[in-house]
């Protein structure tokens with residue numbers, strides 16, 4: 001059975017100062033964010049995921065969005081160079097965490113920028129969003145690291161949301177799901193299912209038929225249940241105010257040898 005390990009990082013005291021790009025800023029309740037984060041971690045653990053805490057980076061308001069700092073394919077972790085300069089201080093702790101777990105570590109170098117939220121894995125295909133945070137050099141470096149390992153890298157324009165995975169993720173059968181008004185080019189995906197809510201486009205595959213998703217997408221949850229999946233709902237409202245979603249709060253590691 002593949003190991004189910006997930007990296008998470010506790011939200012820091014400055015979380016309310018996190019970046020907002022496509023949303024208007026609204027106040028974030030720091031205590032509520034912490035308890036919602038704990039609920040998210042509990043949901044991962046309740047479904048068999050062993051969680052590993054990445055060293056806090058309390059000077060970085062967005063550090064809780066740990067997904068953006070690393071992309072893992074097979075046993076190789078690519079440490080990103082986040083597109084937002086103020087997030088670059090987040091990577092040191094993640095580097096250490098993935099190395100400790102047995103990954104072979106690679107880095108994105110200047111002038112490349114890449115956010116993990118821009119990389120969607122569907123089987124051996126890595127869709128990469130070329131948008132506000134990931135540039136062409138970052139896409140090229142992703143390709144250079146993972147194509148020799150058997151990945152096929154497909155680049156996808158992203159202009160309407162922060163990251164590719166703010167627009168689309170995928171169901172366990174590989175069907176890509178997205179809220180159509182926010183997806184630049186749905187025809188790039190071999191199977192695309194439109195969902196009725198923006199947050200309904202974000203699922204974390206917990207294993208089997210179970211999908212971790214935000215409480216703020218009840219109609220999409222109903223759609224997935226009707227398709228034979230089991231939605232597991234969590235309240236992440238404080239993270240949504242900062243353009244975060246369920247995917248960005250963890251990095252799941254399934255293929256490390258450690």
Ligand SMILES: NC(=O)NCCC[C@H](N)C(=O)O
Nearest residue numbers: 018019065117242243244248
């Ligand atoms: N992968 C993600 O969806 N990350 C969300 C990052 C939100 C954070 N406020 C940012 O703008 O970088």
